[in-house]
Amino acid sequence: xxxxxxxxxxxxxxxxxxxxxxxxxxxxxxxxxxxxxxxxxxxxxxxxxxxxxxxxxxxxxxxxxxxxxxxxxxxxxxxxxxxxxxxxxxxxxxxxxxxxxxxxxxxxxxxxxxxxxxxxxxxxxxxxxxxxxxxxxxxxxxxxxxxxxxxxxxxxxxxxxxxxxxxxxxxxxxxxxxxxxxxxxxxxxxxxxxxxxxxxxxxxxxxxxxxxxxxxxxxxxxxxxxxxxxxxxxxxxxxxxxxxxxxxxxxxxxxxxxxxxxxxxxxxxxxxxxxxxxxxxxxxxxxxxxxxxxxxxxxxxxxxx
Amino acid sequence: xxxxxxxxxxxxxxxxxxxxxxxxxxxxxxxxxxxxxxxxxxxxxxxxxxxxxxxxxxxxxxxxxxxxxxxxxxxxxxxxxxxxxxxxxxxxxxxxxxxxxxxxxxxxxxxxxxxxxxxxxxxxxxxxxxxxxxxxxxxxxxxxxxxxxxxxxxxxxxxxxxxxxxxxxxxxxxxxxxxxxxxxxxxxxxxxxxxxxxxxxxxxxxxxxxxxxxxxxxxxxxxxxxxxxxxxxxxxxxxxxxxxxxxxxxxxxxxxxxxxxxxxxxxxxxxxxxxxxxxxxxxxxxxxxxxxxxxxxxxxxxxxxxxxxxxxxxxxxxxxxxxxxxxxxxxxxxxxxxxxxxxxxxxxxxxxxxxxxxxxxxxxxxxxxxxxxxxxxxxxxxxxxxxxxxxxxxxxxxxxxxxxxxxxxxxxxxxxxxxxxxxxxxxxxxxxxxxxxxxxxxxxxxxxxxxxxxxxxxx
Numbered sequence: 001x002x003x004x005x006x007x008x009x010x011x012x013x014x015x016x017x018x019x020x021x022x023x024x025x026x027x028x029x030x031x032x033x034x035x036x037x038x039x040x041x042x043x044x045x046x047x048x049x050x051x052x053x054x055x056x057x058x059x060x061x062x063x064x065x066x067x068x069x070x071x072x073x074x075x076x077x078x079x080x081x082x083x084x085x086x087x088x089x090x091x092x093x094x095x096x097x098x099x100x101x102x103x104x105x106x107x108x109x110x111x112x113x114x115x116x117x118x119x120x121x122x123x124x125x126x127x128x129x130x131x132x133x134x135x136x137x138x139x140x141x142x143x144x145x146x147x148x149x150x151x152x153x154x155x156x157x158x159x160x161x162x163x164x165x166x167x168x169x170x171x172x173x174x175x176x177x178x179x180x181x182x183x184x185x186x187x188x189x190x191x192x193x194x195x196x197x198x199x200x201x202x203x204x205x206x207x208x209x210x211x212x213x214x215x216x217x218x219x220x221x222x223x224x225x226x227x228x229x230x231x232x233x234x235x236x237x238x239x240x241x242x243x244x245x246x247x248x249x250x251x252x253x254x255x256x257x258x259x260x261x262x263x264x265x266x267x268x269x270x271x272x273x274x275x276x277x278x279x280x281x282x283x284x285x286x287x288x289x290x291x292x293x294x295x296x297x298x299x300x301x302x303x304x305x
Numbered sequence: 306x307x308x309x310x311x312x313x314x315x316x317x318x319x320x321x322x323x324x325x326x327x328x329x330x331x332x333x334x335x336x337x338x339x340x341x342x343x344x345x346x347x348x349x350x351x352x353x354x355x356x357x358x359x360x361x362x363x364x365x366x367x368x369x370x371x372x373x374x375x376x377x378x379x380x381x382x383x384x385x386x387x388x389x390x391x392x393x394x395x396x397x398x399x400x401x402x403x404x405x406x407x408x409x410x411x412x413x414x415x416x417x418x419x420x421x422x423x424x425x426x427x428x429x430x431x432x433x434x435x436x437x438x439x440x441x442x443x444x445x446x447x448x449x450x451x452x453x454x455x456x457x458x459x460x461x462x463x464x465x466x467x468x469x470x471x472x473x474x475x476x477x478x479x480x481x482x483x484x485x486x487x488x489x490x491x492x493x494x495x496x497x498x499x500x501x502x503x504x505x506x507x508x509x510x511x512x513x514x515x516x517x518x519x520x521x522x523x524x525x526x527x528x529x530x531x532x533x534x535x536x537x538x539x540x541x542x543x544x545x546x547x548x549x550x551x552x553x554x555x556x557x558x559x560x561x562x563x564x565x566x567x568x569x570x571x572x573x574x575x576x577x578x579x580x581x582x583x584x585x586x587x588x589x590x591x592x593x594x595x596x597x598x599x600x601x602x603x604x605x606x607x608x609x610x611x612x613x614x615x616x617x618x619x620x621x622x623x624x625x626x627x628x629x630x631x632x633x634x635x636x637x638x639x640x641x642x643x644x645x646x647x648x649x650x651x652x653x654x655x656x657x658x659x660x661x662x663x664x665x666x667x668x669x670x671x672x673x674x675x676x677x678x679x680x681x682x683x684x685x686x687x688x689x690x691x692x693x694x695x696x697x698x699x700x701x702x703x704x705x706x707x708x709x710x711x712x713x714x715x716x717x718x719x720x721x722x723x724x725x726x727x728x729x730x731x732x733x734x735x736x737x738x739x740x741x742x743x744x745x746x747x748x749x750x751x752x753x754x755x756x757x758x759x760x761x762x763x764x
Contacts, residue, residue, distance in 0.1 A: 040350055046534035049344035110557060110585070111415025111530065140585070142458075143451035150446035164454070195560035228415060232347030232534025234562040255414065258503040260536045 035060065038075075046232050047263035051270060055079075076297055082266055083293035088250065088275035090290050091121070092128045094222075095186055101133070101179045103187045103212060103219035107205060107246065108226035109238055110193030113254040115144060117226055117280060118190045119151035120288040126157060130185040135175030136161040137168040137208070138192035148190055155285070158182075168192065169208050176215040189220070196241035205246055223248050224277060227264075229255040235264035236271065243272055254280035257287070265296075332364045335379045346563035349538045352390070352572045360386055384599050390568050391595035396552060396577035401523050405437070405487045405495045409520065410554075411513060411544055412528035414501030417556035419448060421528050421582055422498040423455035424590040430461055434493035439483035440465040441516065442500030443476055452498055459587055462492075473512045476500075477519050484520045497522070504543035517548050524551045526579065529566060531558045537566035538573040545574050555593070556582035567598060636734050639698040642690040645683050685718060689726050692716040701727055 035056060042052045059075055088094070095102045106118045115138065122132040134152050136159055138144035145161050152159035160175040172189060179187045191208070194201035212219040225248045227235050242248050251274050253262050268274065276291035336357050343353045364382050400406045408425070410418045422438055429436040438456055440463060442448035449465040456463035464483040466475070480497055487495035497520060502509035517525065527541055527550050544550055555567050558581045567578050578593040630636045690698060692715030697703050704712075709723045716723075 043344065043350040044535045046347075046536070049341055109532070109560070111417055113415055141451070142454035143447040146447035146450045147445070154446075195557065197560045228530070228532070230413065230530070230533050230536045230540075232532060232537075232562075232565070233345050234347070234532040234560070235534075237561055238532075255503075258413070258505055258536070259539050260534075264534065 042263070045261035045263035046235075048233055048236065048267040051082075051267050079266065079297045080293055082270050083296060085273055086251075086265070086269040086276045087291060087293045088277050091222075091250075091277050092125065092130075095125070095130065098221050099218055101184050101187050101216070102221050103176070103179075103189070103216065104222040104224055105189045105191065105209065105212070105220040106224050106226060106252075107191050107242060107248075108193060109195050109228075110141075112193065112226045112228040112231075113280065114138075114193060114226045115147050115151070115190050117252050117254055117278065117288060118188050119148065119155065120280075120285050121278065122151075122157045122186075122188050123155040123285045124288060125186055126155060131182075132157050132186045132188055133175065133179050133182065133184040134159045135171060135187060135189040137171045137175070137189050139164055139166045139168050139171060140192040144190075144192065168204065169211050172208050173211055173215060176212065176219070180216070187219075196238045196245075202241070202245045209246055222250055222277075224250045224252055225274075226252045226254060227262075227268075229253050229262045229280070230258065230260040231264055233264060233267070236267045239268045239272055239274065243274065248272075248274050250275055250277035252276075252278040252280065252288075253291070256280060257282045329361075329365050332361060332379060336361055336364075339379075339383055343565060346565035347532075347534050347537070347569075348565035349535055349569035349573065352569050356386060356390070387568065387599035388596045391571045391598055392577045396579055397592075398579060399523055399551070400494075404491075404493045405484075406493065406524070407484065407487075407495050407497075407520050407522040408524040408526060409497045409499060409517065409522040409548075410526055410528050411499050411548060411550075412501060413503065413530075413540060414445070416501065416528045416530045417582055418442075418501065418528045419451050419455070419498050420585070421554055421556060421580075421590070422452060422496055423459060423461075424582065424587055425494075425496055425580075426456065426461040427459045427587045428590055429494050430459065435491065436461055436494040436496060437483070437487045437490075437492040438463045439480060439487075439495060439497045441476055441480050441483070441497045443479075444500045448498075448500065455587070473508075473515060476512060477515045480516050481519050495520075504540045504547075510543075510547045513548050525549060526551065527553045527570075527576070529553055529555055529570065531555050531564040531566060532560065532562040533566045535569075538569045541570040541574050541576065545576065550574065550576045552577050552579040554578075554580045554582065559583045559589070564598070634734065637699045638690050638693065638701050638730055639695075641730050641733065642687055642698070645687055685716070685722070686726055686729075688716040689713075689718055689723055701730065 038059070039052055039056050042055065043049065047055075055075060055078055058078060104118075104121075106114050108114050118134065122134055125132045134148055134157055136145045136148045138148075139162060142164065145164060149159050149161065151157075158178075160171065160178050162171045162174070168191065175187055175189060189208075191205065192201075194205070196202065209220060209223070223246050225239060225242050227238065231238070239248065239251070251265075251268070253265060253276060256262055256279055262279075265276065269276075278288050279291050281287050281289060339360070340353055340357050343356065344350060348356075360379075360382055363386070364379055398406075398408075410422055410425075412418050419442070426436045426438050438452055438461060440449040440452040443466065453463045453465060455461075464479075464486055466479045483497065484495055486492075497516065499513060499516060500509070502513065504510070525548050527544050529537060529540065533540070541550070541553065553567075553570050553576055555564060555578055558564055570576065571578055578595075578598075581591045581593050583589045583591050630640060689712060692712045693704075697708065697712075704723075704727065706720075709720045712718075713720045713723050
């Protein structure tokens with residue numbers, strides 16, 4: 001199934017919500033009750049109350065005396081304008097252009113799907129003809145190392161690891177040494193999940209970044225923040241805090257195959273302007289896809305309106 | 306973003322000071338802030354709408370209680386409504402009279418089921434019961450290893466399959482075996498850690514139904530991430546439809562997520578929240594109290610839990626003697642040191658701050674400070690005081706240049722740091738005095754806050 005269809009299917013529920021509201025909008029002109037429905041649909045997509053309030057304001061201003069279909073187009077255009085800068089080239093292109101080894105540091109709060117995404121990304125890069133290396137720097141969570149190892153075996157990628165409880169920075173250090181010795185193309189570092197409010201754990205990431213840069217000037221080349229697609233407004237707080245501490249260079253939004261819409265992306269794109277490198281739309285390895293703003297907005301609203 | 310709600314509402318009402326009755330207009334203005342705040346806390350938008358309507362109805366026309374400002378009055382109504390939404394009292398686990406009690410943890414991927422399973426195991430063990438954990442997630446690589454590793458750390462038995470087999474009947478068979486083992490070997494509680502699954506994944510939801518039929522659990526608990534957005538209600542409703550939930554465990558609550566999801570799940574499905582996951586360690590599991598959560602959602606902190614913890618850590622006599630000393634301004638560095646160590650007993654600085662009103666903001670401030678790790682800082686302070694002689698600790702005025710130099714050397718710090726500590730100590734002494742409100746003059750800040758807290762019925 002194509003990415004677009006998959007996403008559309010995933011987003012079906014909201015789309016129906018938004019769409020039916022919008023159809024009525026088209027039929028009846030901009031009437032407050034209908035506006036309220038549109039607002040509700042956007043809110044239920046986790047777009048966030050502030051962004052929604054702003055959009056509704058624009059719609060109301062614009063709506064007076066104009067064709068409702070036009071207003072709807074405006075709403076879509078507004079969302080697209082916000083999300084377009086977040087669209088990025090495929091990671092493969094970026095990596096090919098960048099230095100070797102290209103180092104990707106995967107970070108995020110607990111349970112967002114870092115390990116799974118890192119493994120799927122490694123598999124994708126391998127299929128593109130590159131040699132990836134996985135580094136199991138989550139030495140905290142029980143069996144996190146085993147989880148990555150099993151993935152490594154499955155996709156045929158080497159995993160650098162220490163024992164559970166080891167200093168994650170030491171694993172990173174070894175990972176870089178191994179990457180240099182083996183001449184790999186990409187190093188993917190899987191770190192332990194941590195809440196963005198824990199100062200000492202955030203400092204640990206800073207240290208990892210420092211050591212990376214010392215061992216390989218310029219590294220990490222990509223600091224990839226993984227967000228859970230079902231996350232609410234806290235997603236913005238997460239992105240802000242990680243960005244402030246480390247300088248996030250790309251986002252991965254996972255678990256979009258449920259009924260989650262990932263609307264918080266709108267607020268993040270507006271506020272932080274971080275490109276979205278990947279979206280996860282399913283369990284399979286090929287379900288880790290590139291983000292396209294137009295398709296995201298279209299899927300949210302339904303193309304046929 | 307949320308902790309400022311109380312402040313914002315007070316601001317709305319500041320203009321209206323002296324009014325005896327809450328009018329439609331001033332209530333509406335305050336409720337606009339409440340709506341914004343609730344939506345930002347990820348409370349389901351439908352629930353927010355109903356909620357605001359109900360509060361408005363209750364608030365308008367009500368006479369302002371003598372002890373409360375109009376702003377506090379509205380907050381009180383909001384607080385009561387929030388508490389009621391989450392179910393007035395806390396709901397315990399229903400334990401079977403004939404052991405083993407069978408529990409099943411279900412939820413989305415990454416919500417924290419396995420970690421929570423370990424925490425529950427630890428809790429039951431501490432209560433003197435024999436828990437058995439069953440690793441019923443054949444799909445996520447190393448999920449069984451994770452539970453086994455938690456189990457061995459906690460000295461709790463884990464039942465798991467010999468190999469990772471993924472068919473539906475394999476999982477059901479494993480669960481049946483786990484239950485039989487629990488029953489035959491006299492375990493008190495058997496907890497099934499099922500794999501994460503999407504609520505719309507029909508195949509996997511069927512598996513869950515099969516497991517439920519096979520083990521016939523007393524408790525089916527949904528493990529949900531506190532950071533979940535509007536999706537929370539969908540997820541809970543779907544799981545409830547398929548396997549009939551008996552309650553919810555909310556995880557990752559120790560961050561800055563307000564946990565609006567809690568409110569939504571309870572209000573939409575009527576299922577009580579039973580526990581909160583408040584950290585990564587095995588003991589970070591707390592019984593859920595709706596009234597306290599209401600305070601947290603309003604950014605008022607969870608003073609009650611803090612008080613309970615403090616009561617465990619301090620004796621009454623200690624507290625009284627401290628209060629006397631503070632009021633008479635005879636607090637010494639020795640007491641100061643004692644205080645710091647006592648505070649450490651309450652939990653990490655982070656956890657304590659989150660329980661205080663406006664604590665989230667304090668946390669950011671503390672984190673932003675140069676070298677601002679409060680825990681480290683506290684250790685240094687204790688080290689400096691430890692390097693003083695007993696006499697110096699009782700009388701800080703003795704400290705001259707050469708004594709300070711000696712102390713700095715002894716504690717591995719510098720004279721500047723010793724000076725800073727003394728300044729901090731004196732500052733803290735003055736501040737504590739104003740909080741206790743010992744002397745004449747204005748009532749302390751704490752007293753004012755207490756007035757509000759007292760007005761909230763269950764406090």
